[in-house]
Amino acid sequence: MARKKMITTTVVVLLSISVLAGCLSKNNNNAQNSASPGNTASTKTSTGTFKEAPMLEALAKAGTLPAVDQRLPAKQDIMIEPVLDKTGKYGGEWRYPWSGPNDKWGIEMVTEEPLFRFKQDGSGVEPNVAKGYDVNADSTLFTIHLRQGMKWSDGHVFNADDVLFYWEHMLIPETFGKALYDCYYSIDPATGSKERAEVTKVDDYTVQVKFKHSSVQFLERLAIDNKWFFAPAHYYKTVLPEFIGPDKALEVAKQYGFNDTKNLGIWTGYYFWLYPQRPTLNAWVAKNDANSDKFILERNPYFFKTDKDGQQLPYIDRIVMPKMQDSSHTMIETFAGNVELTGADFKDFTVLKENEKKGNYHVVTWSATSWSSTGIELNQTTEAPKLRALFQDIRFREALSVAVDRNQVSEIITNGQGKPAQASVPKGLPNYQDGWDKQWIGYDTNRAAKLFDDIGLKWDSNHKYRTYADGSDLSIVIYEQKGDDERFIELLRKYYDQVGIKTDLKVVDNGSYNDLKYANKIPASIANVSVMNVALRPDELVPLRVITPWFGHYGLYTSSKGKEGVKPEGDVALILEYWDKLKAAKTKEEITKWSNEIVKLHQKNQWVIGYTSPTPVVFIVKNNLKNFPTALFSSDETRGMGLAHPEQFYLE
Numbered sequence: 001m002a003r004k005k006m007i008t009t010t011v012v013v014l015l016s017i018s019v020l021a022g023c024l025s026k027n028n029n030n031a032q033n034s035a036s037p038g039n040t041a042s043t044k045t046s047t048g049t050f051k052e053a054p055m056l057e058a059l060a061k062a063g064t065l066p067a068v069d070q071r072l073p074a075k076q077d078i079m080i081e082p083v084l085d086k087t088g089k090y091g092g093e094w095r096y097p098w099s100g101p102n103d104k105w106g107i108e109m110v111t112e113e114p115l116f117r118f119k120q121d122g123s124g125v126e127p128n129v130a131k132g133y134d135v136n137a138d139s140t141l142f143t144i145h146l147r148q149g150m151k152w153s154d155g156h157v158f159n160a161d162d163v164l165f166y167w168e169h170m171l172i173p174e175t176f177g178k179a180l181y182d183c184y185y186s187i188d189p190a191t192g193s194k195e196r197a198e199v200t201k202v203d204d205y206t207v208q209v210k211f212k213h214s215s216v217q218f219l220e221r222l223a224i225d226n227k228w229f230f231a232p233a234h235y236y237k238t239v240l241p242e243f244i245g246p247d248k249a250l251e252v253a254k255q256y257g258f259n260d261t262k263n264l265g266i267w268t269g270y271y272f273w274l275y276p277q278r279p280t281l282n283a284w285v286a287k288n289d290a291n292s293d294k295f296i297l298e299r300n301p302y303f304f305k306t307d308k309d310g311q312q313l314p315y316i317d318r319i320v321m322p323k324m325q326d327s328s329h330t331m332i333e334t335f336a337g338n339v340e341l342t343g344a345d346f347k348d349f350t351v352l353k354e355n356e357k358k359g360n361y362h363v364v365t366w367s368a369t370s371w372s373s374t375g376i377e378l379n380q381t382t383e384a385p386k387l388r389a390l391f392q393d394i395r396f397r398e399a400l401s402v403a404v405d406r407n408q409v410s411e412i413i414t415n416g417q418g419k420p421a422q423a424s425v426p427k428g429l430p431n432y433q434d435g436w437d438k439q440w441i442g443y444d445t446n447r448a449a450k451l452f453d454d455i456g457l458k459w460d461s462n463h464k465y466r467t468y469a470d471g472s473d474l475s476i477v478i479y480e481q482k483g484d485d486e487r488f489i490e491l492l493r494k495y496y497d498q499v500g501i502k503t504d505l506k507v508v509d510n511g512s513y514n515d516l517k518y519a520n521k522i523p524a525s526i527a528n529v530s531v532m533n534v535a536l537r538p539d540e541l542v543p544l545r546v547i548t549p550w551f552g553h554y555g556l557y558t559s560s561k562g563k564e565g566v567k568p569e570g571d572v573a574l575i576l577e578y579w580d581k582l583k584a585a586k587t588k589e590e591i592t593k594w595s596n597e598i599v600k601l602h603q604k605n606q607w608v609i610g611y612t613s614p615t616p617v618v619f620i621v622k623n624n625l626k627n628f629p630t631a632l633f634s635s636d637e638t639r640g641m642g643l644a645h646p647e648q649f650y651l652e
Helices: 054-061 101-111 160-171 218-225 246-255 261-270 327-335 346-354 385-391 394-402 406-414 445-455 486-498 510-518 554-559 570-583 588-605 640-644
Strands: 093-095 116-118 125-127 132-135 141-145 185-187 194-196 198-203 206-210 284-286 294-299 318-322 341-344 361-368 374-378 475-480 502-507 524-526 608-612 617-622
Touching: 101 318, 101 640, 116 218, 125 218, 132 218, 160 198, 160 206, 246 261, 327 341, 327 346, 341 346, 341 640, 346 361, 346 617, 374 394, 374 406, 374 486, 385 394, 394 445, 394 608, 406 486, 406 608, 475 486, 486 502, 570 588
Parallel strands: 093 318, 475 502, 475 524
Antiparallel strands: 116 125, 132 141, 141 206, 185 194, 198 206, 284 294, 294 318, 341 617, 361 617, 374 524, 374 608
16 A cells, blocks of 8 residues: 555454344353343453553553543443463563555454454354344344443443444445445345345444344344444544545545545545554554554553453553565564464465474464365456357366376475365365365366367367367466465466466466456466355355456446346356345245355356365464464454454463
């Protein structure tokens, strides 16, 4: 991103997501179970008193901060965060390397505090910022209860007005540049039309979301689509043109380093955790310019959680984020013992293990939700007519699958960690199909040759490369972007070359890659499908918009309502039909049925070709950092490392 000025102020276990249907009076408070609607269980701590970090205690004694019991929510509404192993101790810095503000989502996942979050045991979602909820029998009315006395990081009260403000002044007018999320629509089962929800304030700590039709998965979808269903109204009333006028707002925008008020709304609304002056509910709050060589987040004195002994969280004082030049720089710092906790690329797994003692850390792995660790996807709407017809021919996809020796790919690329397998839903996740991972995985160049012959592909005059039936050249351009494994691409091209399929390689930066993807200019690319549950996040499996290369401009056709793109046909059209049925479903069973049908179409067609099973997600954990779990699934939906609840990490 362009450099923005940020002003400093003083101030899982296997994931199988349960779908909520016909649930009455499900009022939860994480570690506790609540009783009837509107009530919550006791949050009494083991000592009955509250404690705070020494750095905050000193400020409270000096009169700079209110006392800790005045900064926390009302006693009955404090969230008690369970700790993994044992109660922690205060203090210390968590050094977390990053590459700058363009690396913003990594730290967001670490610090995010959503209204509802996914449970670590995979049994659905649970209240987080929210205290609890009630839902009626047909899932058309959701009543959300907030925590009384909860405060923003600057001490202002957080309540239902902040939810309504976000809905009316941020979401509906698209202040931060995003269209209203799908989770706020229900589907008419008769016509398939979308109806927007109504959001109303019941009282200062209660809001209701009302749908015209059943919205069985609303809370799960909310936890994915729009986890921050709130915004600090008192802050935005001082910066948005709607409240202070366009001229004054432009002055404010320039103070932030923007040339217009639109970007001010986008960056402080959608990437708010980068800005010290924007209040938050997170455990750590930005303290300086994110463009600095060392970006710092410091504990939020008004954070709403404690441990069972009444110690206000987080345990760690601050997250210090030194800017890394590249991945090699990060590795050097890691080996030198200068990193407390961070994620790492699996391709560095071996060298990281070899240097554990030197760097005084240990490597922890979680399971991945990706369908494969090595693979390729072919754009079904690629512009060249003959190439599109070839890509759409299932025989060609099977030929490319059996033309590669997966055992060699496994050993060379994944050090044996990724087993020979087809791209498929990993076992333990929703929609798993038994036996799919074995589809087309045998190395068989004779089979590939026969399939090419059956399609009608010919040989060139040198009998080196295949041509189209009319004798014209056949070549597949594979696009590589940052993060792709160059070794795998070269190995893949070698195998394709051996069966007569000529490939060319184009290396582009991530921004250019996305531009080319939206323009339908990427014929083939490295596959990176990662889906926890198609019913909750269909983006990579259902062509609703331009996002995944395999379905190309089928997605544009859907998002433009047929005005642009390529009209889906055959099984791709059937996917969209099943998706409409899923969205209109009134029960958990219906949702499971239609999500399975969507996945079965992917199994049948194998639009994404995989060569090895998913490799683990890798974390580097300093030996003195405690309470980090070792057996979870990692996914974007559950917010990666955030699923570990970093506020309960501590340094020994």
